Amino acid sequence: MLKKIWTIFMRDLKVNTRDFIALYILVVPVVFGFGIQALAPSVNDTTVRLAMLESDNPAKAEYLEQFAKVEVFADMEDLTARVEKRDNIVAIISEGDSSYILTQGNEPESVMDFAKLVNSFYELELDVDETTAKFESFGRTESPLKKMLVNISLLFTSVLAGMMISLNIVEEKMDNTVSAINVSPISRVGFILGKSMMGMFLAIYGSVALVWITGYQNVNFGQMLLAIGSITLLSLVVGFIQGIANDDVMNAGAGMKMMFLPVAAAVAAVELLSDKWQILFYWVPFYWSYKGNEAILSSTSTWPQIIGYSAIVLALSSVVYYLLAPKIQKGLSA
Numbered sequence: 001m002l003k004k005i006w007t008i009f010m011r012d013l014k015v016n017t018r019d020f021i022a023l024y025i026l027v028v029p030v031v032f033g034f035g036i037q038a039l040a041p042s043v044n045d046t047t048v049r050l051a052m053l054e055s056d057n058p059a060k061a062e063y064l065e066q067f068a069k070v071e072v073f074a075d076m077e078d079l080t081a082r083v084e085k086r087d088n089i090v091a092i093i094s095e096g097d098s099s100y101i102l103t104q105g106n107e108p109e110s111v112m113d114f115a116k117l118v119n120s121f122y123e124l125e126l127d128v129d130e131t132t133a134k135f136e137s138f139g140r141t142e143s144p145l146k147k148m149l150v151n152i153s154l155l156f157t158s159v160l161a162g163m164m165i166s167l168n169i170v171e172e173k174m175d176n177t178v179s180a181i182n183v184s185p186i187s188r189v190g191f192i193l194g195k196s197m198m199g200m201f202l203a204i205y206g207s208v209a210l211v212w213i214t215g216y217q218n219v220n221f222g223q224m225l226l227a228i229g230s231i232t233l234l235s236l237v238v239g240f241i242q243g244i245a246n247d248d249v250m251n252a253g254a255g256m257k258m259m260f261l262p263v264a265a266a267v268a269a270v271e272l273l274s275d276k277w278q279i280l281f282y283w284v285p286f287y288w289s290y291k292g293n294e295a296i297l298s299s300t301s302t303w304p305q306i307i308g309y310s311a312i313v314l315a316l317s318s319v320v321y322y323l324l325a326p327k328i329q330k331g332l333s334a
Contacts, residue, residue, distance in 0.1 A: 004186045008194025009201070012168050016198065021249065022167055025160050029206030032153040033213030040146035040214075048114055051079050051091035051102075060094070060122055067118045090115045099123070148271065150214050151293045155263045155286055157206040158228060161199035162235030162242075163256040168195055169243025170252050192328070196236050203232040216297055223296050223306040230310040231289040234317040235259065240328050266290045285316040 016022035048068040052061050053076065061070050071089070073079040083091050084104055088111045091102040101115050172195075186194070207228045211219060242255040266286035269278050281287045292309035295301035 005190055005194040005197065008186075008191065009197040012195065012198040013201075015171065016164070016168070019167075019171075021253075022164060025164055025167075026202060026206075028160060029153070029157050029202075029210045030213065032156070033210045036146060036149045036153065037214050040143050040149055048111065049087070049089040050115060050118075051082050051089055053079060053093060056094050060092075063122050064092070064118055066128055067121075068114070092119050146214065147294070147297050148267075150210065150216065150297060151290055152263070152267055153210055154207055154228060154293050155231070155266070155289060156260075157210065158203050158232040158235045158289075159256065159259045159263065160206070161203040161232050162237075162239030162259065163253060164202050165195060165199040165236050165239030166243035166246070166252040166256055167249055168198060169240060170246060170249055173243070173247060192240070195240075199236045199239060200229070200232060203228055203235075211297075219296050219299060220301065223301055223303065224293075226310050227289060227292040227296060227306055227313075230313040230317070231285060233314065234285050234320060237317065237321050237324055237328075241324050244328060262286050270294070283316065285313045285320075288312045288316075 016026065049071060050064055050068045051071050051073060052064070054072050054074050061072060064070050071082065073082060079091050079093075080102070083089060083102055088107045090104075090107060090111060092115060093100055093102055099119060101112070101119065103112065204225060207224060208221065211217070211221075211224065238259060239256060242252045246252040246255060262284050263286050265281060266284050267290060269281040269284075269287055270290050273281075278287075288309045292301070292306050295305060
């Protein structure tokens with residue numbers, strides 16, 4: 001039995017590495033990872049930018065870099081052209097013992113006030129190390145935007161696993177091999193398990209690659225695999241239904257794209273709604289998976305917490321399977 005299941009998995013692996021769409025789905029998690037790592041800012045990055053001339057005091061530029069990103073320009077023409085661009089950058093220009101701030105005129109008042117303050121700090125020779133202020137931290141060292149993008153990508157990876165299953169089933173139907181399982185030495189359960197292995201492989205490999213590439217190597221991978229594995233089971237069930245119900249790749253892929261709607265709803269519920277309204281989304285399995293992944297990526301998760309979230313996801317997925325199982329059995333018998 002296990003040997004036959006493994007044979008089905010190896011066959012799917014060989015076929016998928018030769019098919020462009022399937023191969024594209026296999027590399028998407030890696031692309032997501034490098035894209036997030038390249039584009040997501042650090043939590044400590046400042047969004048305030050200042051411009052200065054090269055002829056100005058280099059010590060002043062070094063001082064201002066404690067508070068903002070400083071861009072240096074060779075002449076007044078280049079500096080003026082930079083200030084006139086669409087973003088909110090202002091220039092601090094020294095003239096003898098005094099200085100003035102050059103603006104485009106439509107910058108937010110907060111940017112103007114910030115430039116005035118840091119320029120005053122320099123003129124008053126204030127030292128950051130001499131401040132009496134005390135810093136308190138919530139312990140968040142990663143970018144909230146980066147964590148959210150990684151979490152969303154993890155959910156998308158589970159959906160892609162279901163899409164992979166649907167494409168493989170359509171491939172089998174086109175080769176007229178689905179109906180052949182009724183007279184083959186492998187059972188329907190074995191066939192389902194064998195076809196599911198490719199999707200589960202994609203979910204596990206894609207999640208580990210995504211987390212590793214984006215710099216979350218210190219997370220609890222055991223908890224991560226449990227959370228991803230539980231939500232992937234739902235995607236696999238839907239993937240089987242889409243593969244059996246459609247006779248071409250495009251329709252199957254379009255059907256799986258509907259899974260992105262509950263994913264988007266789960267993300268919106270957690271990130272935008274207050275706790276009292278989130279109860280409206282308790283029936284969405286991706287909601288619990290998103291909350292579990294968020295705790296894992298923040299390194300605040302506990303085993304009871306992740307097991308609880310995964311149990312809820314599995315319970316909701318079991319309901320979906322119970323409702324869709326007759327269609328799967330009917331499709332395999334056709």
